[in-house]
Amino acid sequence: MFQKTAKHIALSLISLFAWGIPSANAIDVGVSPSRMELDIKAKQARSNSIQITNLSNKPAEMKAYVRNWTMDEKNELEDAPSNEQSLDQWIVFTPSRFTIPPRSTQTVRFAIRPKVKPAPGEYRAVIYLEEIAADNPDSQAISTLGRVGVVVYGYTGEVKRVGTVNSVSVDTKSNVIKALFDVSNKGNAHIRINGQYAIWRAANYPGAKATQPIAGVGNPKTKLPASIVQAGVLELPPILPDNRRQLLQPLTRQLPPGNYVLDINGNLSGMAVDTGIPFTVPAAANVSKPAPKPVNSSAK
Known part of the structure; x- marks a missing residue:
């Protein structure tokens, strides 16, 4: 099940849900979908894609990475420690770094491949798409211009919403x-x-x-x-x-x-x-x- 994003998402620190998206260093990037819900064992979980559109008149250099997440006491998304039972460990994707020409679109493809047998229930990850400064040759000191993210929910076994x-x-x-x-x-x-x-x-x-x-x-x-x-x-x-x-x-x-x-x-x-x-x-x-x-x- 997909939830479409607005044409333009601008944010750097992510609270990715409908209650508000803070923005510090805005980037001209559109992402679709903004949220995905997948059956981990279904074929659908093995082949998925995210469309990233560069809405600006300049090239956008991007990198992608995955994190586990939870909600803090203020109901805001925050990174969580990863382990062998967390969804971020099971997501494989390509490409991890790419440049999008002006007014163009890039596809990032990913699949869910559990490394251990998942217990019944829900698993969560966020795929971050971060814009970086193209003129920085030092990969260990990348300047981040901003980021967007796609929240991924994975399910297996009996799912109970109570x-x-x-x-x-x-x-x-x-x-x-x-x-x-x-x-x-x-x-x-x-x-x-x-x-x-x-x-x-x-x-x-x-x-x-x-x-x-x-x-x-x-x-x-x-x-x-x-x-x-x-x-x-x-x-x-x-x-x-x-x-x-x-x-x-x-x-x-x-x-x-x-x-x-x-x-x-x-x-x-x-x-x-x-x-x-x-x-x-x-x-x-x-x-x-x-x-x-x-x-x-x-x-x-």
């Missing part, structure tokens, strides 16, 4: 109103919440069972119903096996004081997440008040 949404709340105390999802994963493969949200005026909210997904959410040209003040797509990181995480979904920077309901129409790896969370935006605490009249101490 997720629970423990709670959903709304934080109105900061400058950005946020939804907080508390989610547990007791399975042997990652889970993720997909779907959309809508902020209703509380007086007009018909209840969670009466609401439906809104066609065209995420498109600025989509006209929302009068009772909905904002709607959007849920963009949350995955929860890895045997983890419980707090996931933040930014909603909006400003709402007038009043009562609202955050309506969720989504699913957690196939399980419906259909709920409404009432919340109140208080009046500003720093509203200026009339100054008290001075007291005349000589008054009787």
Whole structure:
């Protein structure tokens, strides 16, 4: 199963999922797909390809390498130690270093070849595609201009996705109103919440069972119903096996004081997440008040 990337991805430090991609030294490289999910024992796992497109008017010199990864406490991707049971040890690919002419595309092909018998469950790797300075002859001191990456999930045996949404709340105390999802994963493969949200005026909210997904959410040209003040797509990181995480979904920077309901129409790896969370935006605490009249101490 492939998830297509946007035409242009710019990043150097990678947090590769839909919750946001930081960028420091941007590079003009497009990658497709951005995520792959493969059955390790199937023929599909033996022959795969990644398309890297140079979107600039200059040649791009690239190198490819593979790492094991996990999620840190901030729900960001980080490299993890490798061992004989990690997917990065089983991926073979070619080429490892190449130059892409301007406005051209390069294919990197890879296969999964386990060196030991995999235990049932999920395995993860990331194939990094790093742009390097072409004029540096010293291979031991390569200057990195930026990198993109393709996340690879491999599966074998019985895959269990056992997720629970423990709670959903709304934080109105900061400058950005946020939804907080508390989610547990007791399975042997990652889970993720997909779907959309809508902020209703509380007086007009018909209840969670009466609401439906809104066609065209995420498109600025989509006209929302009068009772909905904002709607959007849920963009949350995955929860890895045997983890419980707090996931933040930014909603909006400003709402007038009043009562609202955050309506969720989504699913957690196939399980419906259909709920409404009432919340109140208080009046500003720093509203200026009339100054008290001075007291005349000589008054009787």
